[in-house]
Amino acid sequence: MVLTPEAPPRRPVPDATPTRRRRRRSGLQRPERIAGWLFVAPVVVLLTVFLLVPILMALWVSFTSWNGQGSPFRSGVPVSGAENYVRLFAEDGLTRQDFMMSIRNNLYYVLVVVPTQTVLALALALAVNQRLLKAKSFFRTAFYFPSITSSVAISVVFLFLFANSGAINGILAWFGIDGPNWFSDPRGVLHLILNAVGLVDINNPPAALADNELFGLPWWQWLSGPSVAMCSIICLVVWTTSGTFMLMFLAALQNIPVQLEEASLLDGASRWQYLRRVVLPMLKPTMFLVITLGLIGTWQVFDQVYVMSKGNPAKTTLTPAYLSFRTAFLDLEFGIGAAIAFVLFSIIIVMTLFQRWVMRDRDVPRSRWFRRARSV
Template structure:
């Protein structure tokens, strides 16, 4: 195990760290004399010098932050809610419900991403349904406006195409505050829906196993002491499944920071910048 861990984890991390200290063209062998050692200059240039590289890097960091901050809580809460639902004694057809909830997790991510791409395209089923309801559907995968400014624009409070004031003139690490506070784009919201839907089933099974290990005597004792179901869940069930909750959040953080396939299939990285 130590050999496998070192070969496939520690060695690649060390190689990546070494390459980050080189002036490298990205194509030749970085472990030859063709790459010059520049130390931490790559990091200082990226964080201190204005330019396209820093803007693109910080844009990717901002997008990842929004994705992580939205997907992890949503999928955790949804998975726990589904687990509580199928664990209830009053629910019938638990086996069928577990299968239905878990099925998206075992389906190919590429296939599901392609289906979502057809559903949310301009002439897709989602926009057709919104049009039937009298709502003009957005350009899901080409609209780069942040959701915050888009929603405020619906009420006439701001113009998403014209950032104004101090938010546009001041910023942090190459991005204006207007960009930092814009929220996830419409395209990212679609990908977030996909991620939450396809991952909640797996985490539901983890929560379900934890809930079934909670002693029934503890819950019955809490109810006999006058606690309602909400209080029993908060003070008895939730502390009992805290290790599994920590595991689910950790796995969610790892998965969201490593996301690639769905983003690439549905938007090839990101919608174009509107300005």
């Protein structure tokens, strides 16, 4: 699974002129066009029937209060308009609270997991890309192994590792640390840190934060950080996915010609400068891919939550994906479940666009360096 999208062209290529495009299109004769459609028809049909139509059907469901009985396209199904979305965002109640709680949990989860797994994957890739390293293929396999193991099996293993008397707490005990009850500790890490440095009292939060709320959730809750229980899930996910992303980085690293390294070292660049000024710019497309896939994957986290915690303790591992499933299939409120799914969908789209914008090509000194390095 080596996906390395090409970098967008740096400047418009002059010979791709409109005339050539026009010539091409007019050169396509009618029978060819029909043949073309015929050739792509199977894929178009598959995508339409199994992807586009279900998405549109779900969109429709999100505007109804269908209770899961019979078809949602009958005449009798109550249409509720935007009410499901209103309940998620504007109406005070348990639905909104649960939803905002899940958004908060997932936001912290993304904030921790995406940078960590990207940096770790890059570090691993750089490590196993060393020409001097012995037993390279062993390490490559070892690092990639978690990615190809079933996430359910790994989750169960982590349940044991993070049990009160499990391995993690055992290791912490060597250093005299009394490990927490990982899966039953709903306290937020940020709360704990602030409490430890004496800024706030965790049992008696400042009134300004506890009494004012955003979308029905007090600011104090928004600022909790990931819960201790969520931290164990974060560890698990970083450990499993960094192998996959390592592979992508590794593929990109191996595409960097050796001459580049030699040339930059000859020019007097240190190892660090070489990494910072040559390797990283060359890895930019892969970096974009890894972060995008990371963002999408982390916003959709479901199986670990389903297996390990079911949203407990105190809803601090509830995620929108799991909440959507629970609301639809267990509470039979399919409309709200579908609405959550679409909100999640738009969050992912917005995040990805934002990230594209952040990583867009800019004419900054770095890219000049990059060009120079390339032309060596």
